[in-house]
Amino acid sequence: MIKTVFFTAITLIFFYIIWINNFFAHREKYEMPEQHAKIAEDVKTHAKEGKQLFEQNCKACHSVRYDAVYISSVQANPELKTLQEKYGKVLPRDVYESVFQKDLNGLKESFGKVPPDLSTIYLVKGKEYLYNFTLEPQKVLPGTSMPPVMIGRPEETAKIVAYLKSVAEPSPEEKSKRTLMGVGTIAYLVVMGVLIWLWRGKILKKMGLH
Ligand code: HEC
Known part of the structure; x- marks a missing residue:
């Protein structure tokens, strides 16, 4: 009897942690105004505009591979189309990274590291972090080489977060x-x-x- 209770409890705790609240994962709290949180949540209404904003403001450096959005210099490369005919719109990561290594290395030279692909960043960091980091990178990650491209545009930033949510989920x-x-x-x-x-x-x- 004691054994049964013990194993049931262990199982319940296990599923609680992986599904409901992983209190081992460290997550810092970031503030986000209510109205912008609402925008970021509302994928249906805002993801489309968020994608356009992403293409205007972020695509020079970041890809969203899962949505077939590649960095601008790659998008302008005719080889991309040939590869997409072979592999489908979403290129496998190794293909993308090896064929376009020159483009990615160019960014690395300018910024010290390759700006990460943002396909799943929403799942890793959550909306509050993405909103704050994108608005004021230096404040969240002192010393980062990401430029403050969205400064003073919180509402549009929230829409970009809605787009990243739509891709990741x-x-x-x-x-x-x-x-x-x-x-x-x-x-x-x-x-x-x-x-x-x-x-x-x-x-x-x-x-x-x-
Ligand atoms: C001019 C190049 C450039 C542009 C434009 C740019 N970024 Fe970045 N971004 C970077 C670099 C470089 C890094 C890596 C920074 C680091 O790790 O210090 C980065 C990192 C990030 C990260 C990861 C932060 C982390 O905690 O690891 C996110 C999220 C991000 N950028 C979002 C965006 C969004 C959204 C936009 C458009 C609004 C954008 N970036 C535009 C260069 C850029």
Whole structure:
């Protein structure tokens, strides 16, 4: 009995951490005005404009590979089209990075490092961080070589965050599919566990242990 309670508790804590609140992951708190948080959340309304703003303000240095948005110098390279015919619109990372190494190295020379691809940055950093960093990079990451391209434009920055959210997060259909699969898997494990527990007497008897 004690063992059952113990393992149930461990399992519950495990799923609480990976699904609900991972208190091991360090996350600093950043402020974000309510109305801008709303904009960043509302992917449906703002992601499209956010993408345009991204292309105007960020694409010189950053790609969003998952959305087939590549840095400007790559986008202007006719080789991109040839590669996309071969691999599809979203190029595999190794192909992108090796074929366009010269472009990426050029950025590295100017800024000390290659500006990261922003396909999944939303999942890693969250909206408050992205909003604050993009608005005032120096304030959030002192010494960073990212220029303050959005200074004084908080609302447009929030729209860019909405765009990054739309790319990083799976679509609603995909999300509900995953939830269903997760619930299904756990239900299966629970049912199997109960059945095995119910049958254990029989099994032990068969083995001559009871
Ligand atoms: C002129 C080049 C340039 C432009 C334009 C630019 N960035 Fe950056 N960005 C950088 C560089 C370089 C870094 C790496 C900075 C570092 O790690 O110190 C960076 C890093 C970042 C990071 C990662 C921060 C982190 O904590 O690791 C984010 C997010 C980001 N940029 C968002 C944006 C957005 C959004 C825009 C457009 C509004 C933008 N950047 C425009 C050069 C640029």
